[in-house]
Amino acid sequence: MIRRRLIPYFLLGPGLIWLILFFAIPMYFMGRLALESGTLETGFQFTWEWSNFTDSVSRFDSQFVRSFLYAGTATIIALLIAYPLAYAIAFRGGRWKNALLLAVVAPFFTTYLIRTIAWTTILSDDSFVVDVMRTINLVGEDGRVLATGGAVIAGLTYNFLPFMVLPIYASLERIDERLIEAAKDLYASSRQAFLRVTFPLSAPGVVAGTLLTFIPAAGDYVNAFFLGSINQAMIGNRIQSLYLFERDYPTAAALSFTLMAAILIAVFVYIRFAGSEALMGDEAEDGT
Amino acid sequence: MVRAAWNWVREHALVIYAGLAVTYMLLPLFVITVFSFNDPAGKFNYTWEGFTLDHWENAFGISDLTDALITSLELAALSTVISTALGTLIAIALVRHEFFGRRAANFLIVIPMATPEVVIGAALLSMFLIYGITLGFTTLLIAHIMFSISFVVVVVRSRLIGFDRSLEEAARDLGASPFQTFRLVTFPLLLPGIMGAALLAFALSIDDFVISNFNSGDAVTFPLWIFGAAQRGIPVEVYVIATMLFAVTALAMAFTVWQQRRAERLAAVLPDEPASEAPGGPMPIPPAPGSLGG
Numbered sequence: 001m002i003r004r005r006l007i008p009y010f011l012l013g014p015g016l017i018w019l020i021l022f023f024a025i026p027m028y029f030m031g032r033l034a035l036e037s038g039t040l041e042t043g044f045q046f047t048w049e050w051s052n053f054t055d056s057v058s059r060f061d062s063q064f065v066r067s068f069l070y071a072g073t074a075t076i077i078a079l080l081i082a083y084p085l086a087y088a089i090a091f092r093g094g095r096w097k098n099a100l101l102l103a104v105v106a107p108f109f110t111t112y113l114i115r116t117i118a119w120t121t122i123l124s125d126d127s128f129v130v131d132v133m134r135t136i137n138l139v140g141e142d143g144r145v146l147a148t149g150g151a152v153i154a155g156l157t158y159n160f161l162p163f164m165v166l167p168i169y170a171s172l173e174r175i176d177e178r179l180i181e182a183a184k185d186l187y188a189s190s191r192q193a194f195l196r197v198t199f200p201l202s203a204p205g206v207v208a209g210t211l212l213t214f215i216p217a218a219g220d221y222v223n224a225f226f227l228g229s230i231n232q233a234m235i236g237n238r239i240q241s242l243y244l245f246e247r248d249y250p251t252a253a254a255l256s257f258t259l260m261a262a263i264l265i266a267v268f269v270y271i272r273f274a275g276s277e278a279l280m281g282d283e284a285e286d287g288t
Numbered sequence: 289m290v291r292a293a294w295n296w297v298r299e300h301a302l303v304i305y306a307g308l309a310v311t312y313m314l315l316p317l318f319v320i321t322v323f324s325f326n327d328p329a330g331k332f333n334y335t336w337e338g339f340t341l342d343h344w345e346n347a348f349g350i351s352d353l354t355d356a357l358i359t360s361l362e363l364a365a366l367s368t369v370i371s372t373a374l375g376t377l378i379a380i381a382l383v384r385h386e387f388f389g390r391r392a393a394n395f396l397i398v399i400p401m402a403t404p405e406v407v408i409g410a411a412l413l414s415m416f417l418i419y420g421i422t423l424g425f426t427t428l429l430i431a432h433i434m435f436s437i438s439f440v441v442v443v444v445r446s447r448l449i450g451f452d453r454s455l456e457e458a459a460r461d462l463g464a465s466p467f468q469t470f471r472l473v474t475f476p477l478l479l480p481g482i483m484g485a486a487l488l489a490f491a492l493s494i495d496d497f498v499i500s501n502f503n504s505g506d507a508v509t510f511p512l513w514i515f516g517a518a519q520r521g522i523p524v525e526v527y528v529i530a531t532m533l534f535a536v537t538a539l540a541m542a543f544t545v546w547q548q549r550r551a552e553r554l555a556a557v558l559p560d561e562p563a564s565e566a567p568g569g570p571m572p573i574p575p576a577p578g579s580l581g582g
Contacts, residue, residue, distance in 0.1 A: 008385035012393055015374035015437050022434040023400050026411035033414045081309060088306035102541070103310045109537040110317060111495050113514045114530045117522060118316035121323060124334045161313065211402070219404025222497060226518070236406045236498075243410055243502060249417065256410040263404065 034253035044249060052254040060238050060255060064262070067234040070149065070224075071217035074156035075164075078213050079206065081157070082164035086205075089165075090172035104165050112159065116226045119155050120146060123227070147229040155223035163212035171205025172198075207274065211267060218263055235259055317534060324527035331521030343524040347532070350525050356513035357529060363425065363509060364493035367432035372486045374433070375440025376478075382441070383448040401438045408435060409502030416503065423505025431503045432496065436489040443488060447481025480548040487544055491537060 034052055038044040057064065089100045107115055122129055123145045133139045145151050175198065183193040221236030235255065242252035297304065323333055327340035348354045378397065382390070400408065412431055416423060455477070459469040497511040504512055514526055 005387070008381040008387040011377040011381035011385070015378040015441075016393060016396060018374060018434060019396050019400065019437060022412060022415075022430055023408070024396070026415040029418050030407075030411040030414040033418065081312075084302065084305055085309040088302045092302055092306070098545070100306065100310060103314060105541075106317060106538070107313055108491060108495070109541070110320060110530050110534045111497075111511055111514070113497050113511050114320060114526065115316050117514070117518070118319045118323075121319055121334050122315065126335055158312075158316070215402060215404055219406040220498075221406065236404070239406050239410055240501065243413060249414070252410065253414055256407050259404065260407045267402075 030253045031257060033249050034257050036250045038250075040247045040249075049250065052250045053258060056251045056254045057258055059251075060235060063233055063235045063238050064258075066149075066232070067218050067236070067259075068262070068266070070153050070156060070232075070234060071214050071220075074153050074160065074217050075210050075214045077153070077157045078161050078164040079210060082161060082168055082209065083206070086165050086168040086172055090169055090175075091177075101169070104162050104169075107159075107162060113222060113226075115159060116155055116222055119151075119158065120226055123151055123154070146227060147232070149228070149232055151227040152224050152232045152234075155227045156217045156220060159220075159223065160213040160217055163216075164209040167208035167212065168202060168205040171202045171208075175201045207271070210270070215263055215267070218266075219259060320527050320534070321531050324524060324531045326524060326527075328524065333522060333524050333527065343528050347525055347528045350523060352508070353510075353513055353517075353523070353525060353529075356508045357510045359425070359507060360494050360510040363428055363432060364490050366429055367436055367493045368486050368490045371433045371436035371489045372440050372482060375437045375485060375489075376444050376482055378437070379441045379444035379448055383445055383451075397438045397441050400435060401442075405435075405496075405498035406502075409499040412499070413502040423503055423507075425507045427503045427505065428500055428507055428509070431499050432493045435496070435499060436492055439488050439492060440485040443485035444478070444481050447478060447484075451477065477551055477554070480544065480551045483547065484544050487540055494533070 032046060033044075035046060035049050036044040037047045037049040037052075085104075089097060089104075093100055121127065124130070125144055125146065130139065130145050133145065134141065134143065139145060179201070180193050180197055183197045184190075188196065219236050221234055221240050224232050224234045224237050236259075239252055239256045239259070242248050242255065246252075323336070324343060325339050325341065326333055326336055327338040327342070328335070329337050348357075378393070381387070382393065409431070412427075412434075413423075415421075416427055421427065455473055456469050459473045460466075464472065494510065496509075497515060500509055500512055501515070508516070510529070514522060517523065517526070
């Protein structure tokens, strides 16, 4: 009998130990590194150097602000693009449903870097898209799209869009359409039925989608690297170059710890204000 | 006439919009495929110069690019096998067993998927630096297994939740031992889910740039090679290989979807209800990110 009770631990053991050894414990070491002082030449010592946090944040405050601004904007645009698309697939997809879903995840079939590089081709100075934008005066006569904040936001929006579409689709798909019919039978207009029934029921998907888009976008440095210039550097770019090139490990560790904390706070505040209702809805559903 | 057309557009606005949005999603893939046939004048493959098959014939002609691709494939294969095994065991424990510490286990599985890759990469590198571990293929493998496990758990778990347990009872009633039940009933029905998870783990590994960037040392994977080459201009061969990878993944994906359908038909021995699809649709990709963890 005791053996039976131990079975789940044997099953869990190897995988969870891997996650503890190579995810949880490294987090501790990153925190430790963030409190060290010294330089690469003289070596680093652990000295409870709390000033690493304040110094690095004040030194790279503009990159922090930019990361959250770009990621936030990209998340909102992705939501605006994704919601109608998910709605169309869920309610009007018909026999095309699976094909459309396949098209939504298709970007994942190719390498992330190459997808981003493809956008440098699409948005390059002599490209068709930029020509059109010049003609309709969206950018100036000699204006560029590459190496602007707009290009970085466009890249972030594109790359994380599937993470927005899929959860919204999943929550719309589960809606019992009779509820919408009932609202209409009770004299709700299409708009009222959407605002009072459909949208609230899809809120868990919207919350999940916005988180799945915002979190990776805030830490991303690939889009800023390829589509932006040094003036569009995000905090991820600084963390990467401090770790790998400048080798100022304490500053780098302090920055990435701060990023993690800032994202956790942002997520917490967001769930508190926007998501509590949505999450409650989710729980109610699990209860049935 | 104009009015009729306008009415038609209004009626089908949502469908037209979906078409446009899907076109937008597929646009870069189209560009990559088209530009794999380009014959660029300089080093940069940005403008269309003319059609050529040279780069397709010479796809594996750049030796260090081919080496990087082989490294990526080896890494992805090893990481897929190990992470799929570890993740499947966790999923079985979470769905089939009640035990103390379940919430903590769930938390530990979810949190890596909600952590930006740059933080995961940086944390691992911090640990390797403090212990003075030489970075290379092994550290990459450790990292790839780590970020794949959570995704495997999510996919296999969704399959297990939709599992009709009366089939196992039936097998036992007919005199099958627990091991026979597992081998002949549980495992075959679970297999499409496991294969979907393996496919996802493979895709995550072969696609990963950020975490690998931090922990690669001298090892060069396909994405790392591309990143290194970006300054000098990316050779057309990269576009060719990307197109090939895309085609192979698309086929593997179609195959898994087909397998899943077949398993569902197999499981649907009761005439009334076919076994319900895994929550989140028939796709072996969960509503969670390639880039959250990979």
